[in-house]
Amino acid sequence: xxxxxxxxxxxxxxxxxxxxxxxxxxxxxxxxxxxxxxxxxxxxxxxxxxxxxxxxxxxxxxxxxxxxxxxxxxxxxxxxxxxxxxxxxxxxxxxxxxxxxxxxxxxxxxxxxxxxxxxxxxxxxxxxxxxxxxxxxxxxxxxxxxxxxxxxxxxxxxxxxxxxxxxxxxxxxxxxxxxxxxxxxxxxxxxxxxxxxxxxxxxxxxxxxxxxxxxxxxxxxxxxxxxxxxx
Numbered sequence: 001x002x003x004x005x006x007x008x009x010x011x012x013x014x015x016x017x018x019x020x021x022x023x024x025x026x027x028x029x030x031x032x033x034x035x036x037x038x039x040x041x042x043x044x045x046x047x048x049x050x051x052x053x054x055x056x057x058x059x060x061x062x063x064x065x066x067x068x069x070x071x072x073x074x075x076x077x078x079x080x081x082x083x084x085x086x087x088x089x090x091x092x093x094x095x096x097x098x099x100x101x102x103x104x105x106x107x108x109x110x111x112x113x114x115x116x117x118x119x120x121x122x123x124x125x126x127x128x129x130x131x132x133x134x135x136x137x138x139x140x141x142x143x144x145x146x147x148x149x150x151x152x153x154x155x156x157x158x159x160x161x162x163x164x165x166x167x168x169x170x171x172x173x174x175x176x177x178x179x180x181x182x183x184x185x186x187x188x189x190x191x192x193x194x195x196x197x198x199x200x201x202x203x204x205x206x207x208x209x210x211x212x213x214x215x216x217x218x219x220x221x222x223x224x225x226x227x228x229x230x231x
Contacts, residue, residue, distance in 0.1 A: 001027055001028030001029075001176055001178065002027070002028060002061065002062060002072070002146050002147050002176075002177070002178040003025060003026065003027040003028070003061070003062055003178070004025070004026045004027075004048055004059065004060070004061050004147065004178065004180070005024075005025045005026075005059070005060045006022050006023055006024050006025075006047070006048070006057065006058070006059050007023050007057050007058050007060075008021055008022075008023055008056060008057035008058075009021070009022040009023070009044075009047060009054050009056070009057035009058070009059060010022075010054060010055050010056040010057050011040075011043055011047060011052060011054055011055050012055045017201055018040050018043045018201055019040045019043050019044050019047065019054075019198075019201045020200075020201040020202050021057070021202070022044065022057070022201075022202075022203050023057075023203075024196060024203060024206055026178060026180060026194060027178070028173065028176065028177070028178050028193075029173055029178065029179070029192075029193030029194055030169055030170060030173050030179045030181070030191065030192050030193050030194075031178070031179065031180045031181070031192060031193065031194045031195070031196065032180075032181050032182075032183060032188050032189060032191070032192035032194075032195050032196070033045065033180065033181065033182040033183070033195075033196045033197075033198060034182075034183065034184075034186055034188075034189060034195060034196070034197050034198070034217060034220070035197060035198035035199055035220055036184070036199070036220060036221050036222075037184075038200075039198040039199055039200065039201065039220065040198050040200070040201040041151070041182035041198055042078055042151050042182065043201075044182070044198065045075075045149050045150075045151050045180065045182050047059055048066070048149055048180060049066060049073055049075040049149045050065070050066025050067045050070065050073065051075070061073075061147055069147075071099070071143075071145070072145045072146055072147050073143075073145045073147045073148075073149065074140045074141050074143045074144070074145035074147070074148045074149070075140060075149045075150075076136060076137055076140045076141075076148075076149070076150035076151060076153050077151055078151035078152045078155065078182075080136055082124050083124075084123065084124055084125035085123050085124075085125060086123065086124050087120075087121055087122060087123050087124075088107075088111070088119050088120050088121070088122055088124070088127075088135045088138070088139060089104075089107065089120045089121060091124075091135070091136070091139045092104075092107045092138075092139040092142045095139055095140060095142065095143055096142060096143055099143075099144075102144070103142040103143065103144065104142075106141065106142040106143075106144055107120060107138060107139065107142040108120065110137070110138035110141045110142060110168070111134075111135070111138045113138075113164070113167075113168050113171075114134040114137065114138055114161070114164050114165065114168065115134070115161070115164060116131055116134050116135060116138075119131060119134075119135050122135075129156040130156045130157050130158065130161055132156070133153070133154075133155060133156045133157055134157070134161060134164075134165070137150070137153055137165060137168075141168075141172075145177075146176060146177045146178065147177070147178050147180075148169070148172060148177055148178065148179045148180070149180045150169075150179070150180070150181045150182070151181075151182045152182060152183055152184070153165055153169075153181060153183075154166075154183065154185065166188070166191055169181070170191075173193075186217055186221070186225050189209050189213060189217070190209055192209055193208065194206070194207065194208060195207065195208070195209055195213060197213070197216045197217055197220050198220070199216075199219065199220040204216045204219065204220060205217075214226050
């Protein structure tokens with residue numbers, strides 16, 4: 001199964017530390033990164049995906065830097081700026097530039113799994129915010145990577161579509177993929193095989209959902225999250 005290993009990972013911007021001394025190993029499974037706004041979740045996922053280079057420390061995917069195994073990474077950013085006239089299939093084609101045409105079949109399969117099989121030829125300007133999010137996820141997954149890194153994948157989605165997304169991620173995990181998701185929704189902790197809690201760029205919890213998680217989340221968010229986890 002795929003493994004991401006971070007060692008003493010630090011990222012700074014103009015002297016401001018965004019992610020500090022993160023060491024973690026994530027091997028397969030559904031991994032959820034939780035933390036409040038500004039905790040460093042997006043930056044951490046970008047470091048994992050190779051979009052950013054660390055100021056210090058390292059990230060390795062099965063022993064190789066992310067930029068050496070890009071073909072294995074399917075990355076879903078939190079936000080994507082697109083020409084509104086771009087079609088879903090155009091985005092998928094750009095993501096799969098230089099690869100064989102098998103991505104087209106995968107795109108159809110993932111669009112269907114997310115309930116928008118009709119959207120391949122549609123322009124993003126004709127889709128709702130939720131449909132755009134689903135289409136972006138399907139396009140990213142069409143790359144066929146076994147390392148899936150998704151930043152706030154359920155943003156703009158209703159309860160039904162959130163369930164579809166997590167069911168699809170779980171299916172991919174069952175097929176051997178490593179899935180890493182960043183989210184604000186603490187209730188997703190219960191669906192994870194492993195949870196990382198970030199607070200001000202520092203990992204304050206890493207492990208299976210259970211003892212210690214509620215306390216770490218409550219400290220990170222500054223509120224008692226126990227009732228939310230039980231909802």
